[in-house]
Structure formats: C-alpha cells, structure tokens
Amino acid sequence: MAVQAYLNFNGNCREAVLFYAEVFGTDKPEIMTFGDSPPNPMYEMPEAVKPLVMHTRLKIMGSTIMFSDVFPDSPFVEGTNISLSVVSKDLEELQSVFNKLKEGGTVEMELAETFWSKGYGSLKDKFGIHWQINQSDEEF
Numbered sequence: 001m002a003v004q005a006y007l008n009f010n011g012n013c014r015e016a017v018l019f020y021a022e023v024f025g026t027d028k029p030e031i032m033t034f035g036d037s038p039p040n041p042m043y044e045m046p047e048a049v050k051p052l053v054m055h056t057r058l059k060i061m062g063s064t065i066m067f068s069d070v071f072p073d074s075p076f077v078e079g080t081n082i083s084l085s086v087v088s089k090d091l092e093e094l095q096s097v098f099n100k101l102k103e104g105g106t107v108e109m110e111l112a113e114t115f116w117s118k119g120y121g122s123l124k125d126k127f128g129i130h131w132q133i134n135q136s137d138e139e140f
Helices: 013-024 091-102
Strands: 002-009 053-060 063-069 082-088 106-112 120-124 130-135
Touching: 002 013, 013 053, 013 063, 082 091, 091 106, 091 120, 091 130
Parallel strands: 002 063, 082 130
Antiparallel strands: 002 082, 053 063, 106 120, 120 130
C-alpha cells in the first residue's frame, strides 16, 4: 500500500505537470482528459471541459505525485488543493481503511467500482483531510 499526494489545479494542470516533468527530468506524462472518459448518457459533457486533465502522474525522486484539474464550478482554493491518495492492490484492505477514515467524516464518493478501478472512493475525514482510496493492480 502507498500514500501519495494528489494535486488539483484550476484549469492549468497540463501546464503545471509539464513544467514539473521538465524541472525534475521525468518522462513526459500520460495525460487522461475528461473527454477521454466513457460517455455518460445521463450527462452531456460541455466541450470546454473535455480538454481538461482528469488524471496524470509523475514519478518525482522516488515518489508518485498525481495531478488533475478540478471540474469547472467545483470548489478550488489555491494552497488547499491537495489530497492524500491511498493506493493498494488489496481491495479488502482499502475497504477497511475507507470505513475507518469515514467515521466522523464526510463521504464524497462511496468506495465503488469505476471505469478505471475495481474500487475508488473519496472522503474528508473528521480532521478535514481529503482522502482518495484507489485500488490498482500497478505497483507504485
């Protein structure tokens, strides 16, 4: 299991991650945009949202740092635009961590299967810390 930082940006994520890749001499990142996600028949995504970064990551000095743009009209406060992401292959372990972290906190998205993971959920714990819980078969 790994805990990784997840940085959010307000429409300039692509610029930021390419800058950090250059600064730290990493490989050019693979970038998934909101437009790359499967269509949702219940919601037509606005054209202006499609090129925004839904997810990317860099390996920086031995640590994985993840990045995304916030969805337009989502809350964004520069300086508090970070969450911690717990990543593991073990879905049962993640469910246990999620259940403990949500006690006294606020669930933003229940831990459930998504198109990118067998289990993903997000919450703010009772201390106001934002967490993302994500099952992945990849080693980090």
